[in-house]
Amino acid sequence: MHLSVNEKKRLQERYGDWAIVTGATSGIGLELAMQLASAGFNLIINARGLERLLALENSLRAQYSIDVVTVAADLADSTGADEIIQAANGKQVGLLVAAAGYGTSGMFVHSSVHEEVNMLRVNCEAVLLLAHYFGQRFGNAGRGGIILLSSIVAFQGVPYATHYAATKAYIQSLAEGMAAEFKGSGVDVLAACPGPVRSGFGRRANMQMDMALTPSQVGVPILRALGRQQVVLPGLLSKLLTYALRTVPRSMKVKVMQRIMGGMTKHQRAL
Numbered sequence: 649m650h651l652s653v654n655e656k657k658r659l660q661e662r663y664g665d666w667a668i669v670t671g672a673t674s675g676i677g678l679e680l681a682m683q684l685a686s687a688g689f690n691l692i693i694n695a696r697g698l699e700r701l702l703a704l705e706n707s708l709r710a711q712y713s714i715d716v717v718t719v720a721a722d723l724a725d726s727t728g729a730d731e732i733i734q735a736a737n738g739k740q741v742g743l744l745v746a747a748a749g750y751g752t753s754g755m756f757v758h759s760s761v762h763e764e765v766n767m768l769r770v771n772c773e774a775v776l777l778l779a780h781y782f783g784q785r786f787g788n789a790g791r792g793g794i795i796l797l798s799s800i801v802a803f804q805g806v807p808y809a810t811h812y813a814a815t816k817a818y819i820q821s822l823a824e825g826m827a828a829e830f831k832g833s834g835v836d837v838l839a840a841c842p843g844p845v846r847s848g849f850g851r852r853a854n855m856q857m858d859m860a861l862t863p864s865q866v867g868v869p870i871l872r873a874l875g876r877q878q879v880v881l882p883g884l885l886s887k888l889l890t891y892a893l894r895t896v897p898r899s900m901k902v903k904v905m906q907r908i909m910g911g912m913t914k915h916q917r918a919l
């Protein structure tokens with residue numbers, strides 16, 4: 649999928665001319681970085697792996713003639729978000745895309761608590777620090793956009809991905825609250841809630857991603873929704889699942905998600 653010329657112009661005018669993309673070297677973050685580059689944004693790109701960042705930097709510079717700054721930093725480290733903030737100094741940044749994140753799966757109490765804390769830092773703490781800093785900066789400027797990567801798992805407990813779903817519930821709530829506070833201020837906040845997407849995510853989370861969309865099927869709908877909606881469910885499956893469960897009591901939704909996630913993680917138990 650591609651952005652139309654008018655859509656690129658709209659994004660540039662409202663959120664140019666620099667965008668920050670965390671998790672830019674794979675999956676959804678990579679797709680969003682490429683689409684933004686095609687719209688003429690200069691980019692600050694972040695991930696941990698320097699080699700992939702530099703390869704991406706080179707290809708973006710060559711293909712789109714944009715300026716790119718690479719920040720190789722682990723967002724689980726206390727200094728990670730700060731390195732991105734430093735890189736943004738003196739630049740006209742108008743858009744933050746917080747895509748870095750990962751999942752864990754299996755019985756919650758059987759997981760490594762250190763790994764869960766690490767995920768909490770990447771999925772929540774780093775997003776909090778970046779959204780707070782750039783939210784303030786955009787608010788003072790009276791313009792800007794913030795895209796936070798939530799998920800369809802954010803709307804109820806999800807057994808066998810219990811803590812991952814809890815981190816996404818945090819992100820969903822943060823985005824919704826910020827969007828309402830900023831309404832009418834020129835700053836747009838979007839919670840993007842994809843269903844399964846084929847990326848590096850499934851391998852790291854140890855989840856089987858059947859019926860998954862490709863990153864290119866979710867990237868453009870997310871960017872189109874920025875400034876028009878506060879929550880986007882990109883792709884048919886995420887809409888179907890979320891709307892089908894809309895009137896179902898929350899406790900039942902947990903059971904449905906237990907079945908689905910049980911299948912995805914091979915932790916099916918008798919319900």
Ligand SMILES: NC(=O)c1ccc[n+]([C@@H]2O[C@H](COP(=O)([O-])OP(=O)(O)OC[C@H]3O[C@@H](n4cnc5c(N)ncnc54)[C@H](OP(=O)(O)O)[C@@H]3O)[C@@H](O)[C@H]2O)c1
Pocket residue numbers: 670671672673674675676677678694695696697698700721722723724746747748749750751770797798799800841842843844845846847848849850852857
């Ligand atoms: N894929 C799905 O089914 C799905 C569905 C709903 C929501 N999401 C959310 O969408 C976001 C992107 O997921 P994805 O599917 O694109 O995953 P992905 O393909 O695994 O990409 C993750 C990106 O984040 C970076 N990253 C991972 N850990 C990091 C850390 N500690 N510090 C800095 N960067 C880090 C990775 O690069 P390095 O490894 O080099 O650091 C990579 O660039 C996540 O927040 C995820 O929760 C995904």
